[in-house]
Amino acid sequence: MTKLRFAALVAAGLMAAAPALADLVVPNLSYRTGPYGANGTQYADGFNDYFTLLNERDGGIGGEKIQVPECETAYNTEKGVECYESTKGSGALIYNPLSTGITYQLIPKVSVDKIPLYTPGYGRTSAKNGKVFEWVFNAPANYWDGASVAIKYLLDENGGDLNGKKIALVYHNSAFGKEPIRTLQDLSAKHGFTLTEIPVDAPGQEQKSQWLQIRRDKPDYVIMYGWGVMNQAAIQEAANIRFPMENFIGIWWSGSEVDVTPVGAGANGYKALTFHGVGMDYPVYDDLKTHVIDAGKASQDGQHVGSVLYSRGLYAALVISEAIRKAQEIAGTSAINASQLRDGFEQLDITPERLAELGLPDFGPEIKMSCDNHGGSGMARMQQWDAEAGQWNLITEFTEPDQEILNPLILEDSEAYGAEAGITPRDC
């Protein structure tokens, strides 16, 4: 009898722990601990809260509740892969690991397991080519788009001419940080500016050599591809050498509150790219307040609501939920599987009108995917830090990258990957 009770208890426990069969499972491979925990936790909160909002306000998507089981990766590639392996059997529909290192390891795995991988603004840039990367999506923008939009911005600032200008790229010496080099080299050849590449070894707490070099070389602009402590250290060193902050531009992973706040007033005027809006001046926040925050259901007690990284996590969840909606529409069933979600992604079209309907007018660029385009338009905009007000201000509209430079690079890199991995590009 005791054994029977025990077995019943175990079975009940398992049933309670596992998602209900009809639920849509979107694992959140997050990192709230370790050196990058301060960044990861805000993103994870935004990601969780948007799905909570859909569950609480709308009863899920198409009547299906969404389960978002979290798995801690600590931004560690091995742990990230373990998280993937341990959650994929639960009916996982999609993964968004917020790590380029983990993404590189997961790309071959998701292709075999047939589960979509969504990497907005990070991961492998050439995954934009859907002919080769059937299961990977990286809209609305990728690293190369960021580099190109930054140069376009500088062209605008300089009357369309960067000839003779000196631009330094300070980058995290990793797969992520090295991503924009080839693009910037090609853009340098096209526009006549001199590019200096300055790597910073991870984690990047000590950057004296790099900033002494910048002080000696006196570049007109510095572009940074950093993450974690590298950002705060770089912005502090730039302030220390009195580098003009308005000429210092970070990629979107170097442009959140956590990057500038420790530097205080010294960070005033620093700029960074973004592929989404900032702040809480959007109608969706009213719903979030009513259904999630005030109801006590916000992730981590809602302490990061409205921050840049929270907004990015929320935006990623929004894109995924719209893809789920599209997939349900195509498949004619609300209980979709991972393959059907992939189809939903390929036919996704988040128009400005739809974004406004969702309570985020002008929050992001239009996202229109297709069989061959898994990366959207690549549009991004510039934001600038106001240290006194303690907020980011958007200072440009969404700008399109230089596709003339980027498309051949994406084709070349994706085809090289396809040849190496034995992938025959699809006909699209």
Place this chain on the structure above:
Amino acid sequence: MIDQLIFSAEVFLNGLMTGVMYALVALGFVLIYKASGVFNYAQGVMALFAALTLVGIQQGQVPFVHLINAIFGTHVENFGWNVPSVLAIILTAGVMVLLAILIEKLVLQHLVGQEPIILFMATIGLAYFLEGFGDVMWGADIKTLDVGLPQGISDTVEAVTAEWVGYGFFIDRLDIWASIIAAILVAALVAFSQYTKQGRAMRAVADDHQAALSVGISLRFIWVMVWSIAGFVALVAGIMWGTKSGVQFSLSLIALKALPVLMLGGFTSIPGAIVGGLIIGVGEKLFEFWIGPLVGGATENWFAYVLALLFLVFRPQGLFGERIIERV
């Protein structure tokens, strides 16, 4: 060429300053290793924990606030006061002493007589525990640390060098302060170990545990004292590095820079930690300046460890370490 030499001089000076910052971290390792033969893997995390505690006290943060709110459904935020920096530093030093007492009571006391590798493993566990405990106690957010230390270029150094050599050198005022504080710290540590009863007892334990015990020195008291001092050194290192780039969990990784310093200077020498730090600091900066551009840059971590490896091959005890001769 003249320009390059002038730039080298600037790099050299900055290397010295950076070396002092590395040495501050290495000092904590040396103190514990010298007194107990334990390589304290948790020293970097102790610096992080000390810095987190300092900011928490300074800003009137309620410890375990998220846990309290989650369990009791409250909405406590903070105490609503700001503690002056000096008082906050004193209180944090008190917390580090308490931590030392707890470590001795809960960990070390139970491992007396065990192999050094067992004690080392215990400090690995301690590092993981302390990191998680710090997270739960103070939260994972990045915190701004301001104890009134100045930052940014020194105008005096820039003006003087511009007049003397025609190029204004960059020296960070924080680094100058770090050097002064490190000098005071080392002088105080040396004076303590040479001229006080407790300091002499600490040296006696370092020389020979059994002999020290036989003359009535309490090993437990010495361990608490040494871990407390190492905790204070960790606090100083945490303040310097935390002021530089905010208090965040990557702060514990500064320990990685202390390892080559220790290999070079020796695990048992306080002056060795300083000299080792300076050599690593200057060496890596000059190497990056001269050789870095030829090999794609980012050579500093590589250089520090390669130099340390060379020392391991030719002088395993480091520059100032004691040569260990074990008879079989």
